[in-house]
Amino acid sequence: MIRFENVSKVYARSTRPALSDINLEIERGEFVFVVGASGSGKSTLLRLVLKEEGVTQGTVLVAGQEVGSLPHRKVPRLRREIGTVFQDFRLLPNKNVYQNVAFALQVLGRSGHAIRQVVPETLEMVGLEGKEKRLPHELSGGEQQRVAIARAFVNKPPILLCDEPTGNLDPTTSLDIVRLLDRINRTGTTIVMATHDDDIVDQLRKRVVELKNGHIIRDENKGVYGSGS
Numbered sequence: 423m424i425r426f427e428n429v430s431k432v433y434a435r436s437t438r439p440a441l442s443d444i445n446l447e448i449e450r451g452e453f454v455f456v457v458g459a460s461g462s463g464k465s466t467l468l469r470l471v472l473k474e475e476g477v478t479q480g481t482v483l484v485a486g487q488e489v490g491s492l493p494h495r496k497v498p499r500l501r502r503e504i505g506t507v508f509q510d511f512r513l514l515p516n517k518n519v520y521q522n523v524a525f526a527l528q529v530l531g532r533s534g535h536a537i538r539q540v541v542p543e544t545l546e547m548v549g550l551e552g553k554e555k556r557l558p559h560e561l562s563g564g565e566q567q568r569v570a571i572a573r574a575f576v577n578k579p580p581i582l583l584c585d586e587p588t589g590n591l592d593p594t595t596s597l598d599i600v601r602l603l604d605r606i607n608r609t610g611t612t613i614v615m616a617t618h619d620d621d622i623v624d625q626l627r628k629r630v631v632e633l634k635n636g637h638i639i640r641d642e643n644k645g646v647y648g649s650g651s
């Protein structure tokens with residue numbers, strides 16, 4: 423589903439590579455935690471998948487398509503295949519819960535009929551039924567993140583990229599959010615989650631890819647946050 427072949431990324435005005443010679447294969451339906459210290463390259467890895475940044479060397483493939491050679495006009499189609507969830511939720515502040523999620527489908531040109539069917543289903547799945555009319559500032563952080571997840575998932579993308587989705591949440595709420603992501607993963611969605619949250623990684627026991635200074639130093643199934651070495 424996602425493949426990195428000998429990928430390096432050096433940002434402009436930077437001497438040290440953010441990623442160096444990364445080889446990584448993530449199969450359809452996997453749940454992968456990407457861990458590592460601040461600056462180790464986690465966000466850069468996600469940005470390359472989205473073509474928010476280009477590679478300096480190597481190849482990134484998403485669903486068999488080479489992202490680097492994708493013409494600009496095809497980037498929106500790539501991004502439709504990939505839901506994104508961030509630490510800071512990024513909700514539209516003047517739209518209510520329902521509208522935030524519906525908007526993601528409106529921009530894809532979905533019919534009103536389809537939207538009226540799928541938005542309530544998705545809000546129920548993430549546990550927000552009854553809160554449709556609330557504005558983001560009337561929700562807790564955990565609820566706001568549920569809206570963001572509903573919005574990312576409402577068009578059923580095959581891939582969900584999550585960059586520190588629990589970074590602003592307390593431990594109990596964080597665990598609820600990751601359990602929700604786990605449930606979404608069980609519907610067949612591939613999930614890649616960059617995180618600093620050791621408790622979450624240790625509890626979920628998924629595949630763990632650890633980055634250090636832009637290198638993969640560990641890739642372990644049913645892994646824990648620290649290598650224990």
Ligand SMILES: Nc1ncnc2c1ncn2[C@@H]1O[C@H](COP(=O)(O)OP(=O)(O)OP(=O)(O)O)[C@@H](O)[C@H]1O
Pocket residue numbers: 433434435436439440458459460461462463464465466467
């Ligand atoms: N736009 C940019 N221009 C120049 N250097 C950048 C840019 N974005 C990131 N970097 C550098 O690339 C390296 C990797 O950064 P990245 O954001 O991928 O790390 P990270 O593991 O996601 O960190 P954090 O956990 O703090 O979010 C760092 O050295 C960072 O300073």
